[in-house]
Amino acid sequence: MLPIARRGRMTADERLMFECFGYIIIEDALTAAETEAALAASKRLHAETTDIWRQIGAGFEKEPALAALIDHPAVLPKVRALYGDQFILQSAWCTVQAARSESIGWHQDGSGVFEFRELGYPLPLLQLRASYSLTDQSREFSGNMMMIPGSHRSPVSLPADKRGQLIASPIQHNILCGAGAALLFHNGVWHSPMPNRQDIDRYNMHYIYSPPWLRRSDRFATDPDFLAGTTPLRRALMGEFERPDAPFGAGVPPLPFED
Numbered sequence: 001m002l003p004i005a006r007r008g009r010m011t012a013d014e015r016l017m018f019e020c021f022g023y024i025i026i027e028d029a030l031t032a033a034e035t036e037a038a039l040a041a042s043k044r045l046h047a048e049t050t051d052i053w054r055q056i057g058a059g060f061e062k063e064p065a066l067a068a069l070i071d072h073p074a075v076l077p078k079v080r081a082l083y084g085d086q087f088i089l090q091s092a093w094c095t096v097q098a099a100r101s102e103s104i105g106w107h108q109d110g111s112g113v114f115e116f117r118e119l120g121y122p123l124p125l126l127q128l129r130a131s132y133s134l135t136d137q138s139r140e141f142s143g144n145m146m147m148i149p150g151s152h153r154s155p156v157s158l159p160a161d162k163r164g165q166l167i168a169s170p171i172q173h174n175i176l177c178g179a180g181a182a183l184l185f186h187n188g189v190w191h192s193p194m195p196n197r198q199d200i201d202r203y204n205m206h207y208i209y210s211p212p213w214l215r216r217s218d219r220f221a222t223d224p225d226f227l228a229g230t231t232p233l234r235r236a237l238m239g240e241f242e243r244p245d246a247p248f249g250a251g252v253p254p255l256p257f258e259d
């Protein structure tokens with residue numbers, strides 16, 4: 001019953017699993033070297049963090065190992081399969097859950113200011129999140145993600161009194177995966193981090209892909225030095241168009257994929 005996918009192109013089976021569960025898991029998305037480099041970069045980003053849970057945005061501007069995951073070949077073809085050739089990186093968050101801490105909070109992704117579920121039913125795909133586990137989360141209580149499969153298609157919300165609970169629903173799935181795995185999920189899936197009862201801090205790196213007109217949430221503008229030094233594809237994924245005034249129409253060129 002696990003929606004396990006392989007690296008790269010989205011197969012028909014994977015697409016069905018994604019549509020049914022609202023997520024798929026790519027267990028070996030990153031190599032050990034990529035995981036180690038991204039973890040070291042995440043620790044540098046969080047060098048000053050003292051909160052038990054905190055996320056820092058746009059770390060890719062400073063850390064090449066995090067920029068490398070923006071268009072990672074294990075995952076980006078699946079994002080493309082779901083969105084086509086016109087989408088952006090709406091945000092990228094490096095998230096730490098400190099050792100021996102918890103911050104259970106079941107939620108759907110989107111905007112607390114105007115929840116996506118207010119838009120209509122079924123909830124549209126607006127923030128497709130690729131979450132890379134940078135520390136081992138193959139056992140429960142390692143800060144691993146908990147998900148309610150299929151909840152992106154539920155017309156009713158998770159009851160408010162369940163949103164702070166470890167066991168929010170009998171059908172919840174506590175995701176277990178090693179370091180280097182990627183979890184790709186629909187914004188509508190109810191999810192929460194599990195407590196981290198380990199002696200080490202847990203790190204996740206989240207990349208959120210959206211239609212080109214969705215406002216970025218980890219930055220108002222992308223660092224010009226990063227834009228100047230990065231690849232055409234990553235630059236385009238930053239949402240830099242020639243006509244940023246016209247993101248709904250002819251202003252948005254297709255992403256410069258090589259194939």
Ligand SMILES: O=C(O)CCC(=O)C(=O)O
Pocket residue numbers: 055093095096097109191192193204
């Ligand atoms: O990495 C985590 O702790 C979970 C982050 C999360 O669920 C979110 O940012 O929406």
